[in-house]
Amino acid sequence: MKMKPMSRADTEKDIILINPQSLDGMNYTNIGLASIESFLNQNRIDCTVIHRTEIDDNIDRSNVFGISVMDHTYLSAKGLTQRLQNKTIIWGGWTPTAIPEFVLEDNPGVDYVILQEGEKRLLNLLRSFKQAELFDQIDGIAYRDGKNKIVTKPAVEYMNMEDLTTPTDMTILDELVFFELSRGCYGKCRYCQEEHKMRFKSVTKSVDEIKSWYDRGYRNFYLGNANTIARGQLLQELVRELEKKALKIRLSLVGRPDGVLKQYNILKEYFESKIIYVELVEVGIEANTQHALDLLGRETTPEMNRKAIAALIDLKKKYSPGTLVHANIILFSHFDMSIDDFVENVRFIGDYQCSRNCLVSRLEGMANTPIWHDMKERGFKPDRNMGLRISEYHFTDKEIDRLYRKLTRAVIDNLNCKKVNFFNRLFLVHLIHDKVLDFYNSQDIKNAVLDYIHSSA
Numbered sequence: 001m002k003m004k005p006m007s008r009a010d011t012e013k014d015i016i017l018i019n020p021q022s023l024d025g026m027n028y029t030n031i032g033l034a035s036i037e038s039f040l041n042q043n044r045i046d047c048t049v050i051h052r053t054e055i056d057d058n059i060d061r062s063n064v065f066g067i068s069v070m071d072h073t074y075l076s077a078k079g080l081t082q083r084l085q086n087k088t089i090i091w092g093g094w095t096p097t098a099i100p101e102f103v104l105e106d107n108p109g110v111d112y113v114i115l116q117e118g119e120k121r122l123l124n125l126l127r128s129f130k131q132a133e134l135f136d137q138i139d140g141i142a143y144r145d146g147k148n149k150i151v152t153k154p155a156v157e158y159m160n161m162e163d164l165t166t167p168t169d170m171t172i173l174d175e176l177v178f179f180e181l182s183r184g185c186y187g188k189c190r191y192c193q194e195e196h197k198m199r200f201k202s203v204t205k206s207v208d209e210i211k212s213w214y215d216r217g218y219r220n221f222y223l224g225n226a227n228t229i230a231r232g233q234l235l236q237e238l239v240r241e242l243e244k245k246a247l248k249i250r251l252s253l254v255g256r257p258d259g260v261l262k263q264y265n266i267l268k269e270y271f272e273s274k275i276i277y278v279e280l281v282e283v284g285i286e287a288n289t290q291h292a293l294d295l296l297g298r299e300t301t302p303e304m305n306r307k308a309i310a311a312l313i314d315l316k317k318k319y320s321p322g323t324l325v326h327a328n329i330i331l332f333s334h335f336d337m338s339i340d341d342f343v344e345n346v347r348f349i350g351d352y353q354c355s356r357n358c359l360v361s362r363l364e365g366m367a368n369t370p371i372w373h374d375m376k377e378r379g380f381k382p383d384r385n386m387g388l389r390i391s392e393y394h395f396t397d398k399e400i401d402r403l404y405r406k407l408t409r410a411v412i413d414n415l416n417c418k419k420v421n422f423f424n425r426l427f428l429v430h431l432i433h434d435k436v437l438d439f440y441n442s443q444d445i446k447n448a449v450l451d452y453i454h455s456s457a
């Protein structure tokens with residue numbers, strides 16, 4: 001293992017963590033770093049988080065820097081690493097977890113890549129700098145050995161959710177507290193990088209944590225992560241405890257259609273509650289034919305998807321008209337999709353009218369997922385500047401390909417800009433959604449779609 005010189009006396013901080021986000025307005029939200037900073041400080045590691053623009057003022061404060069990396073911050077992290085070439089550099093987050101070997105090869109300045117959850121692994125790595133024998137016990141890590149060969153030790157251990165500490169304020173976005181009720185997902189969908197085992201916080205710990213935010217004046221909580229609706233008993237105990245403590249809060253929940261159907265009666269308690277207000281329920285639908293769902297490795301059926309959204313709309317109408325129901329759908333669900341798959345996606349969007357803010361225009365190939373491997377086999381090119389994500393590709397069906405290009409071209413021309421970015425993305429989504437509703441409102445969706453594809457305009 002490589003180690004650059006470090007001693008506590010040298011510098012003020014044991015480690016400085018960098019949030020490389022470049023988007024104004026959400027500069028400081030990073031749920032992972034919020035959790036790691038709190039965990040390390042509670043374990044007597046002197047640690048702080050800075051934004052990438054604060055690097056000049058902090059460069060001499062530590063010999064060790066950790067960077068949180070997602071695909072859209074890959075280039076920013078790469079630049080920071082070059083700037084910090086005399087320091088020990090540790091990368092963690094979604095992108096390095098998916099492609100540790102590529103990350104180490106592409107960034108000679110990166111010394112260690114931490115895979116999956118960072119709290120304990122980073123703590124143990126930092127401890128090993130002073131007690132070298134601890135290093136061999138660390139799982140979920142990639143590095144270069146003495147012969148400059150890359151070694152990857154897969155992640156084996158998972159955090160017990162009870163050992164997590166309350167995150168720092170970096171977990172807040174515009175007064176909304178991202179609250180981790182669970183980690184991981186059982187879905188194993190072919191397009192998703194999430195493969196952690198599912199774990200949950202106890203109700204006692206969850207309520208204590210929510211109460212501590214509540215006492216500081218926060219009222220709006222996003223029970224995020226991919227799949228918080230999964231465990232019925234916990235959800236039920238949570239709503240009852242929050243009611244007992246009279247914590248008047250707004251909650252957003254995220255889940256899968258099977259979870260919504262299974263936990264229907266418990267969700268009803270949330271919708272009926274006089275204490276809890278359900279702000280939003282977000283459900284991953286992804287596609288509306290069995291063919292497309294199978295291509296995505298989604299273990300749901302169109303029937304299940306429809307039932308789940310219909311049930312939520314029914315609850316909303318009866319008990320909480322202001323609640324938002326978001327049915328996440330990938331309009332162009334797969335590169336092997338057919339016109340009929342597209343038509344059924346249009347039908348779902350039109351029938352339920354709850355995909356306006358969460359429509360994904362097309363499937364993205366996230367590094368190292370089964371779908372990404374399929375895409376590579378087809379010859380689609382990973383983008384080295386975006387964590388090897390595959391975003392540019394052709395659809396097998398020529399008509400679908402033409403439809404995709406025509407639709408997005410028309411929308412981008414309408415936007416009158418060169419590039420789609422985070423800020424105009426929602427506008428783009430709305431324009432596509434408007435066009436989808438035009439198809440839906442025509443007498444025959446398939447004919448309308450085919451006419452559009454073959455029209456000269």
Ligand code: B12
Pocket residue numbers: 017021022023026029030031032033035036066067068069070071072090091092093094095114116117118119122173178180192193194224225226366387422
């Ligand atoms: C809530 C959420 C958001 C929130 C807040 C995001 C944020 N900045 O933290 C909002 C709505 C703003 C958001 C926006 C976007 N998001 Co988002 N989001 C999520 C979601 C659902 C939950 C995140 C969460 O709660 N994580 C819990 C924390 C504790 O986990 P964590 O962040 O992964 O951190 C752990 C490890 O990764 C690691 N780690 C992280 N950093 C570091 C650093 C070091 C040094 C170390 C050692 C370890 C380490 O340790 C952490 C603690 O264990 C995830 C999916 C998921 N299941 O996690 C997607 C996810 C993170 N989002 C994603 C994406 C693509 C986006 C957007 C780009 C979407 C878009 N098209 O606009 C934007 C980007 C905006 C931005 N600037 O971040 C992707 C990232 C994929 C990738 N490979 O890059 C994910 C994984 C969803 C997915 N499957 O596609 N998102």
